[in-house]
Amino acid sequence: MLSSARASVAGAVLCLSLSLTGAALAQQPLKTLKVGVLTDLSGFAADPTGMGSVTSAKLAIEDFKAERPDIAVELVQADHQNKPDIGGGIARRWIEVEKVDAILDVPFSSVALAVNEIVRGSKGALIASGPGTSLLSGEKCSPNTVQFTYDTWSLSHVTALALLKSKKDTWFFITADYAFGHSLEKDAADVIKAAPGGKVLGAVRHPPASASVDYSSFLLQAQASKAKVVAFANAGGDTTNSIKQAAEFGLQAGGQELAALLLQETDVHALGLSVAKGLYLSAAFYWDLNDDTRKFANRFSAMMNGKRPTMIQAGVYAGTIHYLRAAAAANTSDGAQVIAKMKEMKSNDPIFGEGFVREDGRHVHKMYLFQVKTPAESKGPWDYYKVIETVPSEQAVRPLAEGNCPMVKK
Structure with missing residues (x-):
């Protein structure tokens, strides 16, 4: 009888210990995030997206690091060549093998729809600035996707x-x-x-x-x-x-x-x-609208040989910084949880000013x-x-x- 009681107590202590360990692990602060710009680096959409989108993501990361120096952000980039199979293959490898937390930009609607399905239900997120299809916040909406900049x-x-x-x-x-x-x-x-x-x-x-x-x-x-x-x-x-x-x-x-x-x-x-x-x-954006858009455009131009940012490239900045802030606030890199936090938080950036993400994943701002x-x-x-x-x-x-x-x- 005594042996059984001791075993019961020991089991309870072990369970409590495991529970406390799990709770402690759950409370560990977020230390790193990895984001990837999946864009057109060589095709007919490379000029309004491409390296300009990569540059905008870099600027967002720079500004986020000034706010949260305790969180390291790694940036990768790839050319989807405007082909759904290539874009989808990169997205799958990024999420499943390379542990990319969020995929950014993705111009060309057919590529974005393919990536949307790969990200759905995964630990990743899609923050879409490049594609125009309104299906992303319509019939094909996903808890893992935000359509940030525009749609048809x-x-x-x-x-x-x-x-x-x-x-x-x-x-x-x-x-x-x-x-x-x-x-x-x-x-x-x-x-x-x-x-x-x-x-x-x-x-x-x-x-x-x-x-x-x-x-x-x-x-x-x-x-x-x-x-x-x-x-x-x-x-x-x-x-x-x-x-x-x-x-x-x-x-x-x-x-x-x-x-x-x-x-x-x-x-x-x-x-x-x-x-x-x-x-x-x-x-949704023009570089010369106000002092904030002009300041952003000047930073962008300094890295892009004098070019001014397009709406899509500027949207990459806005979507990236809102994602990073939400991940920090939620203390997780889990895609669906971060996007839920993006919907909960108001967005505020030099591109669109104040805005918000609706329950269908569409970011709302002036046009x-x-x-x-x-x-x-x-x-x-x-x-x-x-x-x-x-x-x-x-x-x-x-x-x-x-x-x-x-x-x-x-």
């Missing part, structure tokens, strides 16, 4: 609604024939058709990411339609090449407005103001409608945009109930 809904709605207010109510679309282009066109067309007098007079689709595409026949159709707005639902080199040819065909001279549903500073820089002048576009300046209006290098309208955060993102995200409570 925001770009198309901000541009279409603002131009419709100015009675620019008939549209023609020139669209890249892949998921991102289709989403841009559909989201904008839905807004146009719902507006009084709004009409889509036509649409054409072209092969994406091909320098050999001749847009002549598409532009002739747009010109013949007499649409008040010719909208380019494409990106990168597709956008710049189609706009160059639109200038050659004199669409603006003929009274048609040109709207690029995704245009970035690097695109305007490549085109030159003599070609890009008058273009309408929407974006802007810009118009590209004429050469005479520009006061110096990279002085490209003038603000036409500031769109409040609650109007700049898709209503929560419309995304069909399974994580959103009905």
